Amino acid sequence: MAKPLRENPTGIFSLMLTPYNEDKTIDWATYEEYCDWQVEQGVEHLFAVCGSSEMTALTLEERLKLATLTAKHKGDTTIVASANIEPSWFAQVEEVKQMSQTGVDGIVFTTKGFGGEFNEDRLVNYIGELCQYTDLPVFMYEFPGFQPHLISGNVYGRLVKECGIMGIKDTTCTMEGICPKIDEKGDSCIIQANMPFLFEAYKAGARGVMATPTACGGAFFQRFHEAFMSGDMALAEQRYNEITLLDCAIDSGFNVSAKYLVQLQGVKNFRAINRYDSKLSAGRLQSLKSFHNWAVANGLMK
Numbered sequence: 429m430a431k432p433l434r435e436n437p438t439g440i441f442s443l444m445l446t447p448y449n450e451d452k453t454i455d456w457a458t459y460e461e462y463c464d465w466q467v468e469q470g471v472e473h474l475f476a477v478c479g480s481s482e483m484t485a486l487t488l489e490e491r492l493k494l495a496t497l498t499a500k501h502k503g504d505t506t507i508v509a510s511a512n513i514e515p516s517w518f519a520q521v522e523e524v525k526q527m528s529q530t531g532v533d534g535i536v537f538t539t540k541g542f543g544g545e546f547n548e549d550r551l552v553n554y555i556g557e558l559c560q561y562t563d564l565p566v567f568m569y570e571f572p573g574f575q576p577h578l579i580s581g582n583v584y585g586r587l588v589k590e591c592g593i594m595g596i597k598d599t600t601c602t603m604e605g606i607c608p609k610i611d612e613k614g615d616s617c618i619i620q621a622n623m624p625f626l627f628e629a630y631k632a633g634a635r636g637v638m639a640t641p642t643a644c645g646g647a648f649f650q651r652f653h654e655a656f657m658s659g660d661m662a663l664a665e666q667r668y669n670e671i672t673l674l675d676c677a678i679d680s681g682f683n684v685s686a687k688y689l690v691q692l693q694g695v696k697n698f699r700a701i702n703r704y705d706s707k708l709s710a711g712r713l714q715s716l717k718s719f720h721n722w723a724v725a726n727g728l729m730k
Contacts, residue, residue: 432533433533440636441637443475445643460500463500467503477509509527511537512540534567534594537567538570539571544579552591569599588616596609620637626668645729652667684701
């Protein structure tokens with residue numbers, strides 16, 4: 429049985445992808461199969477409505493159904509989902525209320541364009557007011573889709589103290605952006621989105637991951653997290669190096685590259701398409717096949 433998020437806001441939060449039929453409607457049956465596959469990766473948490481799931485290209489009804497189905501198939505994981513994507517304040521309030529009723533265990537709020545040094549009070553007030561409409565634990569997300577999106581360590585500290593924020597998906601991708609948040613985190617968790625500084629960020633005090641490669645390789649990250657937390661730094665570095673290879677494999681053409689890797693790993697009907705009309709060349713498909721073959725041969729994938 430998974431620990432409640434308030435007791436365990438750390439660890440790997442695997443990002444969820446959205447599968448489509450050829451006409452770009454959501455393939456719900458494949459999504460449910462994918463949920464079960466993600467749980468089998470052994471991670472502690474799933475992030476159901478996020479950038480990797482193309483949340484800004486989905487309707488509210490689609491986002492709510494994705495969250496509901498993820499919660500239905502969650503097994504021993506806990507589920508979080510973004511809940512302030514709608515454009516107006518009143519619509520966001522309703523979105524928060526409805527998302528809180530889907531069965532998810534936590535809510536994620538994007539910084540919603542209130543990043544930067546001139547929006548600090550606005551962001552804290554905005555998040556504080558939104559928190560009044562849910563009883564679930566709340567995490568922050570520096571989502572690049574609503575800019576400016578990056579916040580300082582000082583503002584993050586205020587969000588923790590004044591709004592009870594449990595953690596943040598940091599997307600600064602620099603130690604200069606990560607460390608000030610770690611200094612102000614209190615009992616919350618700094619959750620990493622970047623790969624180049626993942627190992628260094630963990631050594632500095634980060635204790636979680638919400639990153640694009642988790643969408644197709646959560647087990648890589650769970651192995652890293654367990655090795656690091658056990659104190660075996662040599663093994664943790666090896667696991668980090670494996671993650672770096674996975675990240676490089678899917679970087680060009682994400683998220684369809686990740687969808688293709690999911691297909692290769694057994695979710696056969698997961699088409700490598702998205703609503704942005706991204707496509708993989710024959711060369712990219714061959715590269716991903718080669719990576720998958722290598723990972724299987726080394727016991728890292730099935």
